Amino acid sequence: MSRANLVTVRIDLGGTTTRVGILDIEMKMLGNRTLPTRVAAGPEAVVGDMVESVLSLLNCPAGEGKTYVPLGIGIGSPGPINLRTGVLGLLANFPGWDGFPLWDALIEATGLPVILESDANAAAIAEWKLGAGKTTGLLSMAMLTIGTGVGSGLILNGEVWQGMFGMAGEVGHSTIIPEGLLCSCGSCGCLEMYASANGLIRLARAVAATHETEELRKLTGGKNEFTPLQAAQLAQAGDRSAQLAFDQLGTYLGIGIANLISTLDLPLIVVGGGVATAWPLFVDSMFTSVLDHSLVYRLMAPSQRLEIGHGHTFICQAVLGPSAGLLGGALLPHLHGLVEPTLLSHTAQEVAN
Numbered sequence: 001m002s003r004a005n006l007v008t009v010r011i012d013l014g015g016t017t018t019r020v021g022i023l024d025i026e027m028k029m030l031g032n033r034t035l036p037t038r039v040a041a042g043p044e045a046v047v048g049d050m051v052e053s054v055l056s057l058l059n060c061p062a063g064e065g066k067t068y069v070p071l072g073i074g075i076g077s078p079g080p081i082n083l084r085t086g087v088l089g090l091l092a093n094f095p096g097w098d099g100f101p102l103w104d105a106l107i108e109a110t111g112l113p114v115i116l117e118s119d120a121n122a123a124a125i126a127e128w129k130l131g132a133g134k135t136t137g138l139l140s141m142a143m144l145t146i147g148t149g150v151g152s153g154l155i156l157n158g159e160v161w162q163g164m165f166g167m168a169g170e171v172g173h174s175t176i177i178p179e180g181l182l183c184s185c186g187s188c189g190c191l192e193m194y195a196s197a198n199g200l201i202r203l204a205r206a207v208a209a210t211h212e213t214e215e216l217r218k219l220t221g222g223k224n225e226f227t228p229l230q231a232a233q234l235a236q237a238g239d240r241s242a243q244l245a246f247d248q249l250g251t252y253l254g255i256g257i258a259n260l261i262s263t264l265d266l267p268l269i270v271v272g273g274g275v276a277t278a279w280p281l282f283v284d285s286m287f288t289s290v291l292d293h294s295l296v297y298r299l300m301a302p303s304q305r306l307e308i309g310h311g312h313t314f315i316c317q318a319v320l321g322p323s324a325g326l327l328g329g330a331l332l333p334h335l336h337g338l339v340e341p342t343l344l345s346h347t348a349q350e351v352a353n
């Protein structure tokens with residue numbers, strides 16, 4: 001069998017769209033599809049859509065007499081998901097999907113080896129191998145993905161830490177205010193109730209209700225729908241109240257990061273996801289909060305803001321952007337030995353295209 005025909009498949013399951021791609025064993029993209037995730041049609045239908053796309057990509061002629069031979073599939077799924085069994089938990093944006101055996105369903109439908117990770121773990125793997133951690137040689141790091149909620153991925157001593165029971169990475173549901181807002185998980189004051197896109201919207205509404213702020217009140221008033229990006233534009237334009245909402249987000253995020261550092265003493269914390277693009281708006285309050293809430297971080301200060309290095313925790317923005325999860329999915333077959341070791345020499349951009 002020619003090496004030229006060997007490919008891997010990556011799948012990124014999202015609440016709105018699902019992305020499927022095939023790559024050669026040097027991680028060069030050969031073809032990809034983006035399809036709507038038919039959440040209401042149920043998980044079996046969506047797995048059917050994925051498999052149809054995979055087969056269609058595999059059957060695309062790659063040249064004279066060439067056929068693709070798939071070695072395996074890497075898939076990133078929203079959590080909570082039991083990574084030991086591949087069974088979905090109670091997912092916020094997937095009503096009725098809890099208890100679905102995603103892993104088994106994909107194996108059964110394709111007959112291929114399937115490597116399953118949470119989307120947050122997949123993003124962490126990508127930042128570790130191809131992004132913020134790429135040139136560091138570090139064996140341990142954490143990544144927080146701040147989108148609608150807060151996901152997290154942990155790399156410890158060169159391996160993804162899935163937890164004893166496959167449920168690690170739910171730092172978004174760690175409590176930072178015991179008497180805080182009621183979360184969909186049943187607890188109160190979870191990190192993602194404050195330091196997330198939805199959290200920022202709540203914070204901006206609260207600031208608008210209690211401060212003299214014509215512009216922010218206009219944006220958030222009544223039942224107005226608005227996005228964190230709109231609030232960020234207001235803050236960037238100098239609106240102090242909008243800036244205050246981001247300051248507060250940074251403070252809460254800093255508590256979550258401080259707890260991670262105090263518990264795990266990690267050399268690198270990467271912050272990604274859509275809200276992370278507003279980094280300059282919350283980074284000052286975030287660093288202040290980390291210093292205030294982590295003794296370990298204080299003891300290792302003070303140059304951590306300036307450069308990555310030995311002897312202190314470095315906290316930085318993700319570098320791969322929204323494609324991190326996809327890139328991580330593409331890396332999974334390599335990290336799990338389905339592909340003979342390669343140098344992963346292609347740049348992240350080449351893999352993303």
Ligand SMILES: [Zn+2]
Nearest residue numbers: 173183185190
């Ligand atoms: Zn919660």
